[in-house]
Amino acid sequence: MTMAAEAVITTMTPHLSLPDWVFPPPEGFVAEDLDHIPDLPAHTELIDGSLVFVSPQRHFHQSVIFRLHAALDKLAPAGHEVIQEMSVKLGPQQRPEPDLIVVGPQAVIGSEISFFEAEDVVLAVEVVSPDSAVRDRERKPVLYAQAGIPHYWRIEEIHGKPAVFVYEIDPATNSYVAAGVHHDRLKLSVPFDVDIDLDTLYVLRSR
Template sequence: MTALPDWMRPPRPEGWLAVDLDRLPEAPRHTELIDGALVFRLLPQRAWHSRVIFTVQRSLTAQAPSNIVIYSGMTVRLDEHNRPEPDVLATTAEYDPDRTWYAPEDVVLVVEVVSPESAHRDRTVKLTKYAQAGIRHYWRVEDEGDATAIHVYELDDATTAYAPAGIFRERLRVAAPFPIELDVPGLVG
């Protein structure tokens, strides 16, 4: 059995904290913190996944009002034990060149592009955590084999859970968090 490198050992008995992610230069890119545990994306990313992220980010950037900026590769600090990295996020936070994460109150939309490795987290864990943190809009993009589908959710304030707002396979049109229109098959075509 191979010994773990020292940097992989939690610095405290209760595990990792959100602040610790900024102190792990040896960690692989796209390391997330879920319930105090480090989550690594170690499998190669499929071309479908990469293309959808790029196209969604580019499309949202082109349609976003001037007070909303679109990013990929940034984490959201939900609380001290959770700092997931959505595939794409929309934020109202001011630009800070040294920023490594966003607060949930500054995030108006998170988009997760589902891969076999992330399916459970994207469909259940992150769905619940983003809602409980108060992020108003959540999209989950799925590869259905013969089509791409975007599952759109909006936060229900009464339950602090997401309510389904539609599944889009052809043309996505939504009014919130800002007016957005996407050609869903065009995300990969």
């Protein structure tokens, strides 16, 4: 929010009680702030010290997440767990919330856990929405790779069907390299054996 906008709120609506997070600190928020800011909207992310709020999601987004979660639950090795919409601390001012993550046996699981560390995550998945396209295609892959998350999948709706863009980390550059685009079937051997009919992830009922 600009100083001009802040002045308008202050002078025109003095009776309005605004939450503190409307006015971020000059240095930006830190990852731990997400656990302590009162009345913060659900699924708020922290990227580069700024709060990012989630818009209402389309049916495609929710359907793909739900069905992919179920499919990965059946495929993940013992000791791994598929987690939906929980944030990952990537750095002091980076705490995004992937749509899905798979965490390894070293991850601490419990009712008191509100986020995971980057080293817990073996796979991060984002299902692209119109409002998240730039973040999911550009900024988040950079952050996930820099934090050492070895695998990243980006899922897009193409011609009414899900397409999975698969990335693996290059340890020499600490950045992702493209490992294929999958339209009908997702068949992989890393981070574990995966074989998913992508047509089952999004099914429109005929009227």
